[in-house]
Amino acid sequence: MEDSMSAPVVVAYDQTPHSKSAVAEAVREAVSRGTGLRIVHAYTTVERIPMGPFSTVLPAGNVEPTNRHDAEEILAELAAAIRADQPALAVETSAVPGEAAAAIVAQARDACLLVLGSRGRGGFTGLLLGSTSQRVLADAVCPVIVVHDTPSEPKGEILVGLDIDGPCDDLLEFAFDTAARLGTGLVAATVWTEPWAMAYAARLGDEDGLAYEQARADRLKELLDPWRGKHPDVGVVARLYAAVRSGTAGTCLVEASTNADLLIVGARSEAGHRHANRLGPVAHAALHHAHCPVAVVPSSDDR
Numbered sequence: 001m002e003d004s005m006s007a008p009v010v011v012a013y014d015q016t017p018h019s020k021s022a023v024a025e026a027v028r029e030a031v032s033r034g035t036g037l038r039i040v041h042a043y044t045t046v047e048r049i050p051m052g053p054f055s056t057v058l059p060a061g062n063v064e065p066t067n068r069h070d071a072e073e074i075l076a077e078l079a080a081a082i083r084a085d086q087p088a089l090a091v092e093t094s095a096v097p098g099e100a101a102a103a104i105v106a107q108a109r110d111a112c113l114l115v116l117g118s119r120g121r122g123g124f125t126g127l128l129l130g131s132t133s134q135r136v137l138a139d140a141v142c143p144v145i146v147v148h149d150t151p152s153e154p155k156g157e158i159l160v161g162l163d164i165d166g167p168c169d170d171l172l173e174f175a176f177d178t179a180a181r182l183g184t185g186l187v188a189a190t191v192w193t194e195p196w197a198m199a200y201a202a203r204l205g206d207e208d209g210l211a212y213e214q215a216r217a218d219r220l221k222e223l224l225d226p227w228r229g230k231h232p233d234v235g236v237v238a239r240l241y242a243a244v245r246s247g248t249a250g251t252c253l254v255e256a257s258t259n260a261d262l263l264i265v266g267a268r269s270e271a272g273h274r275h276a277n278r279l280g281p282v283a284h285a286a287l288h289h290a291h292c293p294v295a296v297v298p299s300s301d302d303r
Contacts, residue, residue, distance in 0.1 A: 006110070007035060007110060007111060007112040008035055008036040008037060008038045008092070008110070008111055008112065009026050009030040009033065009035055009036070009037050009038070009111065009112060009113045009114075009115065010026075010037075010039075010040060010104075010107055010108040010111040010113070010114045010115070011023050011026035011037065011039055011114070011115040011116075012040050012041075012100070012104045012114075012115070012116050012117070012132075012136075013039050013040065013041050013074075013075070013078060014041060014042075014100075014117075015074060016117060016149075017117075017149035018117025018118050018147070018148065018149045019117040020117075021117060021147045021149045021150075021151065022115045022116055022117040022147050023039065023082075023115075025115050025145060025147045025293065026039075026113075026115040027082060027085075027089065029113055029115065029145070030089060031086060031089060032181040032182060033113075033181065035112060036089070036090035036091070036092065037082070037090065037091045037092070038091075038092050038093070038107065038111070039075055039078060039079060039091065039092075039093045039094070040093075040094050040096060040103065040104055040107045040108075041071045041074060041075050041093070041094070041095050041096070042096050042097070042099070042100040042103040042104065043067040043068060043070070043071040043096070043097060044063070044067060044097075044098075045063060045067065045097045064097065067097075068095055071095035072093070072095045075093035075095055076093065078093075079091045079092075079093050094107055100132045101132050101135035101136050101139070102135075104116075104136050105136055105139045105140055108140060108142055109141065112142060112143075113142060113143050113144075113145065114136070114140055114142055114143070114145070115144070115145045115146075115147065116133050116136060116137075116144060116145070116146050116147070117130075117133070117146075117147060117148075117149065118130065118133060118147065118148050118287075133146060137267070137279060137296055138279070140296075140298070141298060142298070143295055143296065143297045143298070144295065144296045145262070145294070145295045146287060146293060146294050146296070147293040148293070152291075152292065154261055155259050155260055155261050156184050156185060156261070157184055157185045157186070157259055157260050157261060158175060158178055158179045158184050158185070158186050158260060158261060158262045158264065159186075159187045159189060159253065159256055159257060159259075159262070159263045159264065159292075160172070160174075160175040160186065160187070160188050160189070160263075160264040160265075161189055161190070161191075161249065161253045161263070161264065161265050161266075161286070162188055162189065162190045163266070164216065164219045164220050164223060166268075167299065168223050168266075169300075170266070170297050170298070170299055170300050171264060171265075171266050171297050172188075172223065172224070173227070174264060174295065175188070175264050176227045176230065176234055177231075178262065178264070178295075179234045180231045180233065180234050182261075184261060185234070185236070185237065186234050186235065186236045186237070187236075187237045187238075187256070188220065188223075188224055188236060188238050188239070189238075189239040189240075189252065189253065190216070190220055190239075190240055190241070191241045191248070191252050191253075192213065192216050192240060192241060213240070217238070217240050220238050220240060224238060239256075248281070248282075249281075249282045250281055250282045250284070250285025250286060250289075251285065253285070253286055253290070254286060254289045254290055254291070257286070257290040257291045257292050258291045260292045261293075262292055262293050262294070263286050263290045263293070263294045263295070264295045264297060265282055265283045265286050265294065265295070265296055265297070266283070266296070266297050266298075266299065267279055267283055267297065267298045267299070268280075268298070268299045279296070283296055
């Protein structure tokens with residue numbers, strides 16, 4: 001138990017459909033990784049009573065022990081069901097008092113992966129990413145998979161979006177490892193966003209434009225080749241998009257996600273914010289609009 005929990009898969013659970021989908025994904029990940037599973041449920045220590053247009057917070061009193069007992073019962077029932085289905089899987093539970101995002105982040109400090117539902121209790125219909133998930137993504141130091149509550153038919157393909165002008169090893173390691181474990185193909189995509197004049201030139205057959213486009217393709221191949229060598233059983237397709245023809249990087253990846261089981265994007269911290277991963281426009285678009293679960297992989301420099 002101790003070894004399997006040294007770097008567990010952690011999942012947040014609050015009985016909502018989104019979190020139930022997250023648990024199913026977390027179980028699959030833990031089994032395929034050969035690690036343990038930790039299920040986290042955050043509970044409140046205060047009680048709010050509506051008072052007309054306002055609300056009042058009652059003193060803790062018996063609220064904390066009552067809510068803790070309820071949380072522990074919820075987790076025990078879920079853990080028992082998982083153990084019955086996966087008897088070899090080491091499962092631990094953690095009922096944590098306080099604000100959900102902070103509790104989840106703290107429980108995932110030693111995790112190899114964190115799995116979240118896209119929305120929790122109180123989420124507005126139509127929003128694909130709830131406020132708790134957004135706050136967790138801002139501070140999580142391990143890769144995070146965000147899932148929806150509507151499962152889709154397996155496509156047999158994982159999609160990773162790469163900025164080939166920046167460091168890509170963390171994303172590629174996660175992408176190739178996931179594809180190898182799950183037995184899927186991998187599509188590595190990058191979006192050629194500048195200079196726009198070169199993209200137009202390539203479209204018109206101009207030699208300089210074509211050479212620049214070929215340089216982009218060569219750079220993508222250079223990044224992929226070492227990982228192809230490490231994972232020869234993973235079928236890899238490289239795709240190069242020109243943004244002036246195909247749209248923004250986020251748009252390209254969201255459209256391509258219709259054919260994927262998982263979309264993988266990166267996150268990097270701003271200087272001075274070591275543990276606050278700032279989601280750029282590509283990750284933001286993916287999390288709000290992708291047609292499949294999304295994995296956000298922080299740079300190892302930020303962990």
